[in-house]
Amino acid sequence: MAKNSDRTFYVTTPIYYVNDVPHIGHAYTTIIADTLARFHKQAGREVFFLTGTDEHGQKIEKAAAEKGLTPKALADSVVTRALDLWKALDISYDFFIRTTMEFHERGVQKLFQKLVDSGDIYKGEYRGWYCVSDENFLPEDVPLDSENCKTCPDCGKKAALVSEETYFFRLSAYRQRLLDHYAAHPEFVRPQSRMNEVTSFVAGGLKNLSITRTTVKWGVPVPGDPGHTIYVWFDALHNYLTGIGYDWDMPLYEKFWPADVHLVGKDILRFHAVYWPAFLMAGGFALPRTVFGHGWWLRDDTKMSKSRGNVLDPEVILKTFGPDPLRYFLLREIPIGQDGNFSHEAFLHRANSDLANDLGNLVHRTLTMIRNYFGGRITGPEGPSAEDLRLETEFEALKARVFDHYESCTVNRALEDIWVYIGGVNKYLADNEPWILARDAGRRPRLARVLLQAAAAIRALGYLVFPVMPGSAAKIWGLLGEEQTPAGVLYADFRFDGFEPGRRTASPEALFPRVDLETFLAEDARGKDGAEAGFDKAHAEPGVESRRPPGPEPRKEARKPMDIITFDEFKRMDLRVAHILKAERIPGATKLLKLEVDIGTETRTMVAGVAETYSPEDLMGKRLIVIVNLKPAVIRGIESQAMLLAAVVDDKAVIPFFDREVPAGTPVK
Ligand code: MSP
Numbered sequence: 001m002a003k004n005s006d007r008t009f010y011v012t013t014p015i016y017y018v019n020d021v022p023h024i025g026h027a028y029t030t031i032i033a034d035t036l037a038r039f040h041k042q043a044g045r046e047v048f049f050l051t052g053t054d055e056h057g058q059k060i061e062k063a064a065a066e067k068g069l070t071p072k073a074l075a076d077s078v079v080t081r082a083l084d085l086w087k088a089l090d091i092s093y094d095f096f097i098r099t100t101m102e103f104h105e106r107g108v109q110k111l112f113q114k115l116v117d118s119g120d121i122y123k124g125e126y127r128g129w130y131c132v133s134d135e136n137f138l139p140e141d142v143p144l145d146s147e148n149c150k151t152c153p154d155c156g157k158k159a160a161l162v163s164e165e166t167y168f169f170r171l172s173a174y175r176q177r178l179l180d181h182y183a184a185h186p187e188f189v190r191p192q193s194r195m196n197e198v199t200s201f202v203a204g205g206l207k208n209l210s211i212t213r214t215t216v217k218w219g220v221p222v223p224g225d226p227g228h229t230i231y232v233w234f235d236a237l238h239n240y241l242t243g244i245g246y247d248w249d250m251p252l253y254e255k256f257w258p259a260d261v262h263l264v265g266k267d268i269l270r271f272h273a274v275y276w277p278a279f280l281m282a283g284g285f286a287l288p289r290t291v292f293g294h295g296w297w298l299r300d301d302t303k304m305s306k307s308r309g310n311v312l313d314p315e316v317i318l319k320t321f322g323p324d325p326l327r328y329f330l331l332r333e334i335p336i337g338q339d340g341n342f343s344h345e346a347f348l349h350r351a352n353s354d355l356a357n358d359l360g361n362l363v364h365r366t367l368t369m370i371r372n373y374f375g376g377r378i379t380g381p382e383g384p385s386a387e388d389l390r391l392e393t394e395f396e397a398l399k400a401r402v403f404d405h406y407e408s409c410t411v412n413r414a415l416e417d418i419w420v421y422i423g424g425v426n427k428y429l430a431d432n433e434p435w436i437l438a439r440d441a442g443r444r445p446r447l448a449r450v451l452l453q454a455a456a457a458i459r460a461l462g463y464l465v466f467p468v469m470p471g472s473a474a475k476i477w478g479l480l481g482e483e484q485t486p487a488g489v490l491y492a493d494f495r496f497d498g499f500e501p502g503r504r505t506a507s508p509e510a511l512f513p514r515v516d517l518e519t520f521l522a523e524d525a526r527g528k529d530g531a532e533a534g535f536d537k538a539h540a541e542p543g544v545e546s547r548r549p550p551g552p553e554p555r556k557e558a559r560k561p562m563d564i565i566t567f568d569e570f571k572r573m574d575l576r577v578a579h580i581l582k583a584e585r586i587p588g589a590t591k592l593l594k595l596e597v598d599i600g601t602e603t604r605t606m607v608a609g610v611a612e613t614y615s616p617e618d619l620m621g622k623r624l625i626v627i628v629n630l631k632p633a634v635i636r637g638i639e640s641q642a643m644l645l646a647a648v649v650d651d652k653a654v655i656p657f658f659d660r661e662v663p664a665g666t667p668v669k
C-alpha cells in the first residue's frame with residue numbers, strides 16, 4: 001500500500017543527544033515541528049510527529065564517564081528532563097523514540113545487514129581524524145596543525161587520529177543518483193540556498209563512509225561481528241524508519257513513510273540530505289519529500305550550544321510566561337531558514353506588545369464590553385453593514401493566505417499577516433466606538449452587531465493562531481463559550497460566523513502576562529531556582545521615566561516632606577470636573593491610556609498612567625478631576641494637555657469618581 005501523501009503528514013525532529021538537557025535551540029526545532037503537526041491536523045491530514053533522543057556513541061560514552069554514570073543512566077535522566085520540557089512547551093508528539101529501545105536496535109541491525117547483503121557495505125581499514133563532539137570524520141583536506149593534530153572545522157575542537165578495521169558504506173556510488181534526485185526534486189532540500197550547498201558538496205565527489213567503530217563500545221553491535229559497533233549517525237538516522245513502525249508495525253510504516261519533512265538545523269543538513277538519502281536508496285526505500293534546514297539561534301552572534309557555554313535555558317521564560325509567548329517569539333522573529341539573535345529585550349517586546357497589548361487587550365476589552373453591556377450574552381444584533389462584512393471577507397482572504405504559509409513553512413509570514421488583521425479589528429472597534437453606542441438605548445442593536453463582529457473575529461483569530469499558540473487559542477475559545485478547541489474544527493469547515501448571538505461568554509481573563517524587562521532580567525539572574533516571580537508589580541513605563549506622565553505621583557515621592565503653599569498658590573491651580581469622551585491604549589505603552597476629555601470649555605487630549613488599573617472601557621463616560629493649567633508634556637509623541645488626580649495604591653492609580661451627575665467643567669476648589 002503506497003502512502004497517499006495528501007492525506008497523511010509525517011514530520012520529524014532530529015533526535016537529540018543526551019549528553020545534556022535540551023536548550024532553546026533544540027526547543028526551536030521541536031516547536032516548529034509541533035506547529036506544523038497541529039496545522040496539518042487542522043488541514044484534515046492524519047499526522048505523525050516523531051521526536052526522541054540519540055543515545056549511543058562516543059559523545060555520550062564520554063559525557064557519562066565524566067559524570068560517573070553509565071551511558072544508560074545518563075540518558076534516562078536527560079530523557080526525563082526532556083520529556084518535562086516538551087510537556088511544558090505543549091509539544092504534541094505522537095512517539096518519542098530512544099535509540100536504546102530494543103526494537104530500534106534490532107531494526108538498525110536488520111537495515112545494516114540489508115546493505116551488507118546488497119554489497120553497499122563492505123569491510124576495510126580506516127585511518128583518519130575523528131571529531132567526538134560532532135561524531136564526524138574530518139575531510140582529508142583539513143591540514144595538520146603545528147602539533148601534528150587536526151582541528152574540527154565545524155566546532156573548532158581537537159580531533160583524534162583513529163586507525164581501525166571498519167565497515168564502509170559505498171557512498172561514492174550514489175553521487176550521480178543523488179544529483180539526479182536533487183535536480184528532479186528541487187523541494188528535497190529547503191531553503192533553496194541550502195540545496196545549492198548540498199548540490200555542490202555532492203558534485204565535488206563523495207568518499208565511501210566508515211560506518212562502524214571498534215573502539216566505541218556504547219553502540220549497536222554489527223550483526224555477526226560484535227567487536228564492531230555501528231556508527232552513531234547510521235544508527236540515529238534510521239530512527240525515522242523504526243520510529244514509524246518499520247519492521248515492527250508495517251501498516252503504520254506503510255501509511256506514513258516517506259516522511260513529508262525532516263526538520264533539522266543547518267549544521268546537520270549534510271547527514272540528512274546526503275548520507276541519509278544514500279542509505280535509503282541503498283535499502284530500496286522511497287526518499288523523504290523535504291529536508292528543511294533551519295537556522296540557528298545565536299547569542300551575541302555565536303551559535304548557542306552547550307559546548308560554548310552560552311545556552312539559554314527556557315525554564316525561566318516558561319515559568320513566567322508559559323509556553324505560548326516563547327513559541328510565538330521563536331516563530332515570529334525570523335523566517336525558519338535564517339539565523340536569529342536571541343535577546344530578552346526582543347522577546348519581551350514581542351510578549352508585551354504583540355501578545356499582551358495587541359491580541360490580549362483585544363480579547364479582554366471585547367469580552368469586558370459583552371459582559372458590561374449584555375451580561376455576557378449578545379442579543380438582538382442589527383443586520384451587518386458593509387463595514388461589518390468587510391471584517392469577514394478580509395478574514396476569508398487571510399485564512400487562505402495563512403493556510404499557504406503554514407503549508408510552505410513560512411510561519412513568520414502567517415503570523416505577520418494575522419497581526420495585521422488584529423490591527424484591523426482593533427481599528428474596527430475604535431471606529432465604531434461601542435462605548436459611545438452603549439450610552440444610547442436606541443442604538444443597542446448596532447452595539448450588539450459591533451460586539452458580535454468583534455467576538456467572531458477573535459474566535460477566528462484563535463483558530464488561526466492555534467498551531468503556534470495552542471493553549472492561548474483554546475483559552476480564547478473557552479472564554480467565548482465554545483465547547484471544543486480549534487483542534488476540533490477542520491480548516492475547510494471553519495466559519496467566521498460560527499459565533500452566534502445568544503452564546504454565553506465568560507468573564508474576561510488576562511491571556512498574557514505583561515512583564516517589565518528589568519524585573520525579568522533580575523529574575524533570570526536570580527538563578528532560575530523557583531523564586532517567586534513578582535511580575536504583577538507596577539513599573540515605570542519604558543521611555544517615560546525621565547518625564548513622569550500626568551497622573552498619579554509614585555507613593556515614595558508623595559512621602560517626601562512637602563513645602564507649605566499659600567491659599568493663593570493653591571488657587572492658581574485650575575482643577576475641574578472632566579468628562580471622558582474617549583479612552584484608548586497607546587501601542588507599545590503598557591501603563592498609559594490616551595484620553596479625550598470634555599473640560600466644560602473645550603475638549604482636551606491627555607495621557608494618563610492608569611492602564612494597569614483601568615481598561616479604556618472602564619473609563620468611558622466617567623467623570624473625574626483634572627488639572628487643566630499644568631504645562632503640557634509630550635509623552636509617546638502625544639501632547640498631554642491635562643492631568644488627572646488619583647490616589648496611588650501600591651504604585652497603581654485609583655481614581656476618585658463622582659457619585660452623582662456633575663457637569664463637565666465644574667470647578668473643584
Ligand atoms: N543527535 C544529532 C541528530 C541526529 S538526527 C538523526 C544531533 N543532536 S543535537 O542534540 O546536537 O542537535 C539537534 C538539533 O538541535 C540540530 O538540528 C541542531 O541544529 C539543533 N540546534 C542545536 N543548537 C541550536 C541552536 N542554537 N539554534 C537552533 N538549533 C540548534 O545533532
